[in-house]
Amino acid sequence: MDFLERVVQLESATNIESWHSLIIETAHFMGFEQTLLGIIDSAQSPLHEAIILTSYSSIWRDRYDAHGYADIDPVVAHARSSVRHVIWHDDLYVTPRQKCFLEEAKSFNFKSGVTFPLHGPAAEFGMLSLQVDAENADAEKFIHSKLMEISFLKDSLFQKALGFIRNHKAEPDIMLSPREMEILKWSAIGKSTWEISKICNCSEANIDYHIKNIRSKFKVNTRRAAAVKAIALGLITV
Template identity: 30%
Template sequence: MTAVSQLRRLEIGVSDQFSLVPSTNLRAAAKDAFAVEFGRFLDQADGVAQPEKLFDLVCAFALKFDCPWIAYSYLTGNQRFLKPVKCDPVAMLNYPDEWQERYFEMGYDKIDPIIKTSRKRAGTFRWSEVYNDASTTEDERRVFDEAATFGLRSGISIPLHRPDGSFAVVSFAQVYDQDFRNIAVTYLELVALYFHLRIAEFVLSSCAKGPFGLSPREKECISWVARGKTSWEIGKILDISDNTVNFHIKNVMRKLDVASRTVAAIKAVNNGIIEL
């Protein structure tokens, strides 16, 4: 059974479930509208062959629930913090660049309460639940507090566990300080599961081609490094800040397991990741 057929069966089940719950005409109309949008998403996504394009479709669907920010990350069973691993799409996200830079600069990847909770939970959880949980430390709450200053004021995270102990986390964030409606959570869960199933297909294909999984932007940055350009020069060429360039180059260094940008560029060339 394909990922599309699996999700369509889930969609029917969700629609049947909601049909048993008394609701106002407005809620019924909203439910029908979201069901139509979900079906349209499946039709559009079925023929997509690139992870980035599929991610764009997920982002467009999430906007219908007022969620402009999305993150997908994958961790192995023995990882204690968010660190990319070989043969994985690693992190695909559209969080503000400034927040991403701050996140790694402060070492929040090592204490992220979303990762900690996802390791233990099997179901979707609201960030507010984790923030108000007695076991959450002040340092962990600071991650949420700082995220809010960058526009990620409320959110949900969906852990997707595998039998080998590895798991993915899909997070959706709003700019509003309010909890998600149940119908929104349900449809975002379906989209997250579909996205994860499709990404697994891409991973198998990318592993056959090479283990490093650099994003298009990361390849652009390291390609210019290999041509002798500074971060400032690369930023001007790509029309991004030099801080953002440094962020992508650090990701490349981490994925290629090297200690310098020069060595990263050499390794990228030698492994056929980029061409000069």
């Protein structure tokens, strides 16, 4: 089973328990040792209300919560205020409390990894964190090699998580035009807007127009998330 097939399998999960197991399996397949997906219905809500799906040590999770580490963790602060991913570096930890927190985290093998912030259209907030056993330059090189896959994965996970949070029922039938299906299929295999415009013999503006309509139909924020949903629903194949 390749990466895309695993993402489609994640999209097709019918309950949060099986979905959680698939997230961990997919992260391992990608080469990451531990993973955490946290989602909350509003960035203003207290973090203890978040849905947390993780393979982190329960001892570490209990200590993290008991000591209120979310309030001093610079990765959490970054995720609240940015949409860009952050690779874990010692330089992020500046204050004495943050440095003590870092040393304790390292004792649980949290030395290297990456976190992707998740921000939804109705102020939903979350993070996808992936830990890797490599360190320093090797870890950073490995993470950079996986950024495209992680970006694809986090879009799918976030949309699925929002569905669980809102307790959505089955979505209504989604109707795509032949042109939309063609564009979505090329998007699913990683073609850029410029490349698709050349394949379809039309302007980039026309492609952007169709992609905007596609995202609207699937109620997602990115073309990747739309592609994953379309594959899971059997609307396109790659």
